[in-house]
Structure formats: C-alpha cells, structure tokens
Amino acid sequence: MSYTAPVKDMMFAITELAGLERLAELPDLSEATPELAQAVLDEAAKFSGEVLEPLNRPGDLTPSSWKDGVVTTTPGFKEAFRQFAEGGWQSVVHPPEYGGQSLPKLIATACAEMLNSANLSFALCPLLTDGAIEALLTAGSEAQKQLFVPRLASGQWTGTMNLTEPQAGSDLALVRTRAEPQGDGTYKIFGTKIFITFGEHDMAENIAHMVLARVPGAPEGVKGISLFLVPKFMVGADGSLGARNDVHCVSIEHKLGIKASPTAVLQFGDHGGAIGTLIGEENRGLEYMFIMMNAARFAVGMQGVAVSEAAYQKAVAYARDRVQSRDVAGSSGPVSIIHHPDVKRMLMTMRALTEGARAMAYVAAAASDAAHFHSDEAARKQNMAFYEFLVPLVKGFSTEMSIEVASLGVQVHGGMGFIEETGAAQFYRDARILPIYEGTTAIQANDLVGRKTGRDGGATAKAICWQIRMTEGELAVSGSAEARIMAKRLGAAREALEQVVDYVVGNLKADINAVFAGSVPYLRLAGLTVAGWQMARALLVAEKKQVEDAEFYGAKIATAVFYAQTQLTQAAGLRDAIIEGGAAANALAEAQF
Numbered sequence: 001m002s003y004t005a006p007v008k009d010m011m012f013a014i015t016e017l018a019g020l021e022r023l024a025e026l027p028d029l030s031e032a033t034p035e036l037a038q039a040v041l042d043e044a045a046k047f048s049g050e051v052l053e054p055l056n057r058p059g060d061l062t063p064s065s066w067k068d069g070v071v072t073t074t075p076g077f078k079e080a081f082r083q084f085a086e087g088g089w090q091s092v093v094h095p096p097e098y099g100g101q102s103l104p105k106l107i108a109t110a111c112a113e114m115l116n117s118a119n120l121s122f123a124l125c126p127l128l129t130d131g132a133i134e135a136l137l138t139a140g141s142e143a144q145k146q147l148f149v150p151r152l153a154s155g156q157w158t159g160t161m162n163l164t165e166p167q168a169g170s171d172l173a174l175v176r177t178r179a180e181p182q183g184d185g186t187y188k189i190f191g192t193k194i195f196i197t198f199g200e201h202d203m204a205e206n207i208a209h210m211v212l213a214r215v216p217g218a219p220e221g222v223k224g225i226s227l228f229l230v231p232k233f234m235v236g237a238d239g240s241l242g243a244r245n246d247v248h249c250v251s252i253e254h255k256l257g258i259k260a261s262p263t264a265v266l267q268f269g270d271h272g273g274a275i276g277t278l279i280g281e282e283n284r285g286l287e288y289m290f291i292m293m294n295a296a297r298f299a300v301g302m303q304g305v306a307v308s309e310a311a312y313q314k315a316v317a318y319a320r321d322r323v324q325s326r327d328v329a330g331s332s333g334p335v336s337i338i339h340h341p342d343v344k345r346m347l348m349t350m351r352a353l354t355e356g357a358r359a360m361a362y363v364a365a366a367a368s369d370a371a372h373f374h375s376d377e378a379a380r381k382q383n384m385a386f387y388e389f390l391v392p393l394v395k396g397f398s399t400e401m402s403i404e405v406a407s408l409g410v411q412v413h414g415g416m417g418f419i420e421e422t423g424a425a426q427f428y429r430d431a432r433i434l435p436i437y438e439g440t441t442a443i444q445a446n447d448l449v450g451r452k453t454g455r456d457g458g459a460t461a462k463a464i465c466w467q468i469r470m471t472e473g474e475l476a477v478s479g480s481a482e483a484r485i486m487a488k489r490l491g492a493a494r495e496a497l498e499q500v501v502d503y504v505v506g507n508l509k510a511d512i513n514a515v516f517a518g519s520v521p522y523l524r525l526a527g528l529t530v531a532g533w534q535m536a537r538a539l540l541v542a543e544k545k546q547v548e549d550a551e552f553y554g555a556k557i558a559t560a561v562f563y564a565q566t567q568l569t570q571a572a573g574l575r576d577a578i579i580e581g582g583a584a585a586n587a588l589a590e591a592q593f
Helices: 007-017 032-062 077-087 105-118 120-139 142-155 285-321 341-373 377-418 424-430 441-453 460-476 482-507 511-518 519-545 550-566 566-579
Strands: 065-067 070-071 157-162 178-181 186-197 206-213 224-233 233-235 241-244 247-252 263-268 274-276
Touching: 007 032, 007 105, 007 263, 007 341, 032 105, 032 120, 070 247, 077 120, 105 120, 105 285, 105 341, 105 377, 120 142, 120 157, 120 186, 120 224, 120 341, 142 157, 142 206, 157 186, 157 285, 157 550, 186 206, 186 224, 206 274, 206 285, 224 233, 224 285, 224 550, 233 263, 241 424, 274 550, 285 341, 285 377, 285 424, 341 377, 341 519, 341 550, 377 424, 377 441, 377 460, 377 519, 441 460, 441 482, 441 511, 441 519, 460 482, 482 511, 482 550, 482 566, 511 519, 519 550, 519 566, 550 566
Parallel strands: 157 206
Antiparallel strands: 065 070, 178 186, 186 263, 186 274, 206 224, 224 274, 233 241, 247 263
16 A cells, blocks of 8 residues: 545645635735645645655665765665755745745645655655754845755755754753854864764755854853854855865664664764854854754654554555454454454544644644734734644644554554554654654643743633634534534533643642643643644534535544544543642652652
C-alpha cells in the first residue's frame, strides 16, 4: 500500500473550517482562492506519492551514512531533493522579493503534511530550512537576507538550527559554544553541537548553520546567548562559494527511527575557528532562535498528523485484505478483519484523532495568516494570541496522539505489525521522536501553563471556551440526534477545560509544583477539546452538505460522533487528575523512587 494524500479532507478543513475564502479577502492573500489551493494540493499530492513515498522504506533500510566527515544520504534522496527544489516547494510560503510564492501558511501546511506523510526523514530538511529563513527575515541584516534567503528559498542551499550541546539539552542557559569577534564584523566560533538535523549531507551545495554561542563578557544564562550565521562553505558577495568553513561533522547518530535523516554532531573551530556573522544584536540570540523554534514546533505537530494519516491508511488497507475468523455475528466463514468490531474501533480511533488534529492545526495556520496579513491591528493581535495558544497544542497533543495512532496501526496488523517488512513498525518508530525534539511535551505543557494561561490570567483560554460555547449553540439549533450527542460531550469537555483553567490561574503561585504536575494532562485536555470543537464544526457543515456527497459527509458525521463519544468523554477524568492529582505526583522524596 502506498500513501495517497487525503486531498478532499484537506480541502474540507482548509475551506470549511479554516476559512480560506476569508483569508483571500485580505489584499496580500487575494490570489489564495480555493481553486488555487486545489491545484497546489493536487501537485503536492502527486510529488509526495510518486517521488517521496517510494523512498520512505529504502531510507529506513539504507540510512544516511558517515565516513571521514562526509555524509551520504539514502540513494535517491539527492535526486528527489533536486526535484523538490525545482518544483518550487521550498518557496511556497516565503516573500516574493526573495523568490518565494507568498502563499498562505494554511496552504503550505497541507503541502507539508503530505511531504511528512510520504517521507518524514526527507521532509525534515526543508522544515529546518524554513525555520532558518524565518529567523533571517526577522532579525538578519539586509546583506544576510539578500545573500542567503533567495538561495535557501530556492532549495539551492539548506538551513539548520544549532542549539543543543552535550551538556545543554533543553536548558540552553548551559550553552558553552563561544564566538570571538575579529574586528571586521565576523566572529570565530568554537564549540560542539549535537542532534543537528541535516547538519551535513550531499543534497545541496551549501548549508547555512544558525548557531547559538556566547560572546566574551556576555551575561550568564539565557540572556547572554547570541545567534550566528555560519555557512558550510564561505560565501562571496556575489553568492559564489569559497573555501570550506571550519565546521565539520564528526559523526551521525544511530537512531530508533527517521533513520534516513542524518542527525549530526558538528564540531566548530577545531582548525582555527569557524567564521560566522552575527544575526541581529548580541545577547538576543535566544529571542531570534525562538522564531525558528516556534515555526519548527508547529511543523513538528504537523509531522504528528502526517505520520498518523500514513499509519491509518496502511492499517485500513491491511484490515481490508487480511481474512481471519468469523465475525461475532456468526458469519458462515472467515471475514476480513475490518468487519470485527474491535478492529473498527481501532481504525475509527485512528481516523478521528487524525482528522481532529488536522483540523485544529489548519485552523491555527489560518489564524497565523490573519495575524500577519489582516489590515486591522486588533484583529492581528487577536489572531496571534489564538495562534500562539494553539502552538503547544498542535505540537504536544498531535505528536503524543501520533504515537497512539501508530501503535494502533501495529495492533491492527497483529503479529505482522511487529514484522518490519509490513512497514507498520516504521511509523511507530518514526513517531517516537516527535514528542521529544523541538521541545518535549512537558516543555510545551509548561509553556501552555506559564506563558499561555498564567500570564494573561486565562483570558485567551476563556476566549476560546467562549467560541466553543457558540458552536454548542449551533449544535442545539441543528437539533439532529448526532448534533445533540456532540453538544452534550463538547459542552462537558469545555466545562472541564474552564475548570482547569481556573485551577491553573488560581494555584500557579500558591502550589506551583501541583499545577505543573498536571501540565501535560492539561495540554491533553485542551488539545482533545479544541480538536473536538473542530470536529463539531465539521459535523455542522457535513449535515448541511450531506445531500451533495452522502458517503464523504456521512463519514464526517459518523467520525465526529465517534470522537464525541470516545475521546471527549475523557475530559472529566483528565480534569479530576489535574485538579486532584498534583499532590500525589509530588508525594515521594527522591530516595523513595
């Protein structure tokens, strides 16, 4: 079974839930019509299915390799990346003055989902390049932007993000890499960076490394970190490549999954110093790097949706083909396992979680577009607050969900799922990194509690709950049995979320350990509820349009009801665990573990 992009469901989420037509009313996005979106998605589906998906399994079997500082990617990757670049896929969302197409993040998000479903390892390279472009557009000098952004956006060069060091994982205050000013506007960089995705490869002619380092006399901690642009090859004023810079790959990691993606250990300055230029101002590096990190966090959340979709498709195909046992109603002979109720339950869970997470992410992407392009400042601020609240949900909820979905995919396959040849296990292994890199689920949850809930006293969270309440009202007006089920369960989940928001705001100072002990369950509750809200909105649209396509919209309604009855019903238990379980989580002393 090969991956087939779910273009129809993507277009449903883009047009009916995320509101593409409203975005097209904004002057800067006027060309982003549903017709254009359909055309772009159709081409992305073709490229993903025909070029990238056939390389996914080979990449798992023949990963990138390292020898004498040189990294060779999986056979076929280099050629596929050339087609990716020539097709303009790296430039979809970037400004036209740098060779970009300036399409909405909403459309780019659907394209990125396809790339990641087809080949997660491959898609990591353009993901990091997008982040590097964003950092340069935000904080880079005019010379840096003119020299690097067009070449990154074209796919001629690629970008990386260099944060982590052996002693500094998530705690970037411990970064030791140093940057010594040379008096000519350049710096010499010395240090070691680990876990650098596509930090070395053979798919592009140059690599632009974004590197966190400290200048002499910088303040301690995160306030003393600066961001530098360090190319693999030195770059002339005309963009021509010069000598090899003093940054070298000393090894790549042997990993559980995403094996075709080279995860490099980079050594800066072993031969006199790697030459870099400062991005923005000294000691503001973490601020700039967060631009890349937030872009990457959203993108990793989409990886969760993407892997889930691919795992679901493979499980459905196997369940249709695998004949085993009579059904529980007593058929005369063995049936394909898709007729067994528990297999249907697993497939419905995979489908419902994936659709809900996709809709949540696409709605977030549309809010990001409105935050950047709306003419009204108040609307921009409102949309940005909504988007920023959803980023930890998209990243944290969707990636944790992907492990559950991929695991169910293995379970649907039974013993064959444990056999590598079926391919189900690769999705499970690939998915396992997603809740870890670009900020673990706990880091996303801490952000949700501290910055996104505590800082504004729960105002943004309550505003979202108010919007959910409006959807509950629409469900009540509908009056169908399915809408009543959804209204009941969505309302209960929304009330549970409101109660948890009140608990977080009310106890953040009084009992901070108890609140943070419930931070990940709070993220799950918020993600379940917001995704459920989108499923409710989908149900309302599907009821009105069912006459146009009974099979598609009927499945939408059934999936939404399943989500309501099996996923939203978890909300009350999560609420109780968050509000009542904090003390128990902190009860044991270190020696008692």
